[in-house]
Amino acid sequence: MFTIENLVLSYRDDGGKPFTVLELPALQLGRESLVVVTGPSGSGKSSLLYALCGLLKPTAGAVRHEGQDIYALSEARRDRWRRETVGLIFQDFHLIPELSPLANVTLATHFGGTADRRALALRGRALLDVLGVPTDRRHASALSRGEQQRTAIARALLFDPPAILADEPTASLDAEASTLVADRLLSLSRDEGRLVLAVSHDPILISRADRLLHLERGHLKETEPTMRKEIPA
């Protein structure tokens, strides 16, 4: 589904001198897998995630989705591609606290000329129900942290994307909430056939991974997911 070819990603330091943070000769990421990316701080994990979702143009090389070089698309087409293809989940949720859970989930339908807002609102409510988020709260700020993260998952799923990319999705949750979120991410890959790629150091999430990718100074090493436990569906 995603293919990375000879990707190089460089930033510039304060003096304007380029320095390379990612060098990935080849990587393929298919559906139906939960991929966890680990690595020390500054190793390039977030940069990889943002390169994959079309928000960070590589200095060289290509990021392809179903064969299409996503950075060869115009910005408008790439935005549309992202919306249809990738759901993003962040560590600190990025919810608007004053809006209700449902309004947070459906916020994107107010932009970009979305047709069928009614159907999407129904889908948003159904997603919140399935994820066990109370929909009667007026403000997302009234939700527990676990419920807030599950609201963020519902938002990521609204347009039914085949891929979910998550940056430390359980980092600010306690063990119980982390387990719920990790099981949900596993189910999104295993039962719903999506690619789920999460940057995470959480042993709970790592224990469910199909693939473990370790980044070290911008270089990728794949290790066996030996800790994988069979969890009843």
Ligand SMILES: Nc1ncnc2c1ncn2[C@@H]1O[C@H](COP(=O)(O)OP(=O)(O)OP(=O)(O)O)[C@@H](O)[C@H]1O
């Ligand atoms: N816009 C930028 N300009 C310059 N340097 C950047 C920029 N964004 C990231 N970097 C640097 O690139 C390197 C990789 O950053 P990245 O955020 O991808 O690492 P990370 O592995 O996700 O780190 P962490 O675990 O701390 O979030 C770091 O040294 C960071 O300081």
